[in-house]
Amino acid sequence: MLDKVIFYVFGGIAVVSAALVVTRRNAVHSAVFLITALLATAGIFLQLRAEFLFVVQIILYVGGIMVLFVFVIMLVNLDVALQQIQFSRQKWVALLVTLALAGQVGAMLWWAGQPGKKTLPLPVSVAAPAEKLPANAEAVAHSLFGPYLLPFEIASLLLLVAMIGAVVMAKKKV
Amino acid sequence: MPAALQATLEFLRAYAGPLIASLVIVAVLPLIAGYVVLVERKVMADMQARLGPMRVGPHGLLQPIADAVKLLLKEDIIPEKADFWIFWLAPLVSVTAAMLSMAALAFGPAFQIARDINVGILFVVGISSLGIFGIVLGGWASNSHYSLIGALRSAAQLVSYETAAGMALVSGLLLGGSLQIRTIVEEQARQGVWFIFLAPVAFFIYMVASIAETNRAPFDLPEAESELVAGYMTEYSGFRWSLYFLAEYANMIVVASVATTLFLGGWMRPFASVRWMGWVDFLPPLLALGVAGYCVYRAPRQPVPVQKLVMLGVAGLCALVALLLAVPLLLPAAFFLKAGIHGAFWFVAKVGAYIFVFMWLRFTLPRYRFDQLMRLGWYFLIPVSIVNVMALGVGLVLHWQYRVNLWLALGGTTLLTLLIALWLVWADRKREAEALQARGGPGTPAADSYAG
Amino acid sequence: MLSVNHYLFLSLALFTIGVIGVLTRRNVIVILMSIELILNAVNINLVAFSRLFGDVAGQVFAIFIVTDAAAEAAVGLGIIIAFFRNRETVLADEMDLLKW
Known part of the structure; x- marks a missing residue:
């Protein structure tokens, strides 16, 4: 029961604030709602007992990437932009196509989730006591530095490239 | 509705202790912050050869409360x-x-x-x-x-x-x-x-x-x-x-x-693993007792009768703390309390020392330029x-x-x-x-x- | 009892909103933020399945996705700043120099 309440509270916050991210006129407001959505997602991670990912989400996503976003929004703060049209010309077509796609996927998930089907009625064992689980940070570390060591190194290379790219892009004179 | 009630009860049963503790933190933290500010002003005054806040309460001890009242009553623009x-x-x-x-x-x-x-x-x-x-x-x-x-x-x-x-x-x-x-x-x-x-x-x-x-x-x-x-x-x-x-x-x-x-x-505590340094355990109660004694010594020299009383009250508080720190040492029956009480004391002392270094640096070093x-x-x-x-x-x-x-x-x-x-x-x-x-x-x- | 379907539907909702944002907004910064929403939806999926199968591999992948998002945000915002410096705009449909 408690699990359900937590899920619906965090999920509801995430969906509502995601919708507000897309519809707000002011980019700073969008950023604020995106932060809310990301924090709600972090709550979902915590409910799924992914503690390390919860902290990664907060430190990296909210504390790192979003600070960067807010910083850039303030650097390019344009009062003119607030008066302009916020949505592009293809908005209705895009909306229709996206909703149709979402409807299809949703219907597939719904039918697969019905009792009687053998495909997907898989209970997530969130109700399992957390004490029974192995310590999350250690488990992630063993996985990350064991079988996934090569992807890890490639990710660090990617970050290095991105850093150099960002520096080159933001330089005044190349 | 019963479902919601049930969920609330389930939540409370598991998390009542942490909830109360967090309420205490929210309630007490402003007071602590206020007194850290007072200490900072006193340290600053001492480093600049002044007295600092002296008017509200003896040695300005009630200054944080006066400040808080002032801030709360100010117009919110x-x-x-x-x-x-x-x-x-x-x-x-x-x-x-x-x-x-x-x-x-x-x-x-x-x-x-x-x-x-x-x-x-x-x-x-x-x-x-x-x-x-x-x-x-x-x-x-x-x-x-x-x-x-x-x-x-x-x-x-x-x-x-x-x-x-x-x-x-x-x-x-x-x-x-x-x-x-x-x-x-x-x-x-x-x-x-x-x-x-x-x-x-x-x-x-x-x-x-x-x-x-x-x-x-x-x-x-x-x-x-x-x-x-x-x-x-x-x-x-x-x-x-x-x-x-x-x-x-x-x-x-x-x-x-x-x-x-x-x-x-x-x-x-410092030197926790050295056996013959066990006497360090007796320092905290003695320190609190010393502060209490100093307060009693200063009390008659306060200019106003109310301030004398406040000073004596502070002395009593310090004596109480000393008692609290001394009980686990003197009473073998209460020894199990020692880790908690003394641990908290040493933690707070170390945090205080760290914050003191912050203040020290603040009043010593000039401000950096942004590119520096x-x-x-x-x-x-x-x-x-x-x-x-x-x-x-x-x-x-x-x-x-x-x-x-x-x-x-x-x-x-x-x-x-x-x-x-x-x-x-x-x-x-x-x-x-x-x-x-x-x-x-x-x-x-x-x-x-x-x-x- | 929560099933993995709950998480899949939540993820689907966030994903859809993100795609709508990418396709309909003009402001490039908001488009980038919508991409972050999409990546987050994927993360929810991965973590839910990781919990379902009792395998941390899903969480490891989610960490890689967060890394990727960091790289993407850094480069993307760098491009936006460079573009803003040259053209004084952050609107996607005014970025049309290559269409000439």
Whole structure:
């Protein structure tokens, strides 16, 4: 029961604030709602007992990437932009196509989730006591530095490239 | 409805203790912050050969309460052109982040709100770094240039210094071998040494970076009053302003607690593993007793009768604390209380010492210029912290795999780190001298204050 | 009892909103933020399945996705700043120099 309440509270916050991210006129407001959505997602991670990912989400996503976003929004703060049209010309077509796609996927998930089907009625064992689980940070570390060591190194290379790219892009004179 | 009730009950049964503890923190923290401010003003006054606040209560002891009343009664102004909701929200974000991060801190072996958090220290660091949004959004929402520049400075400063602080934390975590706060402190107890002695460079880097992160002098560029009025707080007044103030001091307590946990042995008393140093246990009650005696001695010299009474009351309070600290030592039946009470005392003492160093630096060092701040962060602290992590890793591998003496291995790698740091300083000096020559003699340096 | 379907539907909702944002907004910064929403939706899926199968591999992948998001945000915002410096706009449909 408690699990359900937590899920619906965090999920509801995430969906509502995601919708507000897309519809707000002011980019700073969008950023604020995106932060809310990301924090709600972090709550979902915590409910799924992914503690390390919860902290990664907060430190990296909210504390790192979003600070960067807010910083850039303030650097390019344009009062003119607030008066302009916020949505592009293809908005209705895009909306229709996206909703149709979402409807299809949703219907597939719904039918697969019905009792009687053998495909997907898989209970997530969130109700399992957390004490029974192995310590999350250690488990992630063993996985990350064991079988996934090569992807890890490639990710660090990617970050290095991105850093150099960002520096080159933001330089005044190349 | 019964379902909701059932969920509430289920929630309360599991989390009633932590809820009450967090309520206590929320209620008591403003008072503590107020008294930290009073101590800061007294320290400042002492360093400047003044008396400091003396009017409200004996020796200004009731000054924080007077300040709080003043701030609460002040008019709360929201500028007309401000972004109302974000202006309203921003101080709350700062305070909430600072207070929430305290949930995972362990103020003693028995005082921890979130008991078994697996990623404790990262939780503290991550949540407290959310406070930056309060500053940035507040500065932006004020719709004032001073506020906006303060906010941008603050964002740039925090992003720059968080990297160095994180790397310094990694050094401590390598030694501790866990992310759980309790395990880290117990590991220091087991090894019989505070990690500050094993990783002094990391502690130094963390200290500098934490000063920058809490926007304290000499890195208080975001609220430099000679340049930006009050930085991001310019348009705030009354209660909202005091929330920012509270957040700043709560953040100081948080970074001090993290440093204490990771580098200063948490709630362990000094020389906990040395047998013949057991008499250190008797220092806390004697100290409290000494303070009580001094208060009694000063009481007759107060000018007003009420102040005499207040002074005696303070003396009584100190005597009570002394009693509380002495009971587990004198009564064998109450010995099980010793770890909790004395642990909390030593933790608070260490946090106090760390914050005192903050104050000391604030009144000693002049403020940095913004490009100097960025240069210090990016050209010195971050490279040194990265080198330090690598050197520490090498030292630990030498110790674990090749059975080299721990002190020898870590001492050697620390020396190496220091040499590289010296080389960095030398290279920076040289670069600056060359730049000066290229411009043709001494003069003001180029003013690209956002370089880096 | 929560099933993995709950998480899949939540993820689907966030994903859809993100795609709508990418396709309909003009402001490039908001488009980038919508991409972050999409990546987050994927993360929810991965973590839910990781919990379902009791295998941390899903969480490891989510960490890689967060890394990727960091790289993407850094480069993307760098491009936006460079573009803003040259053209004084952040609107996607005014970025049309290559269409000439």
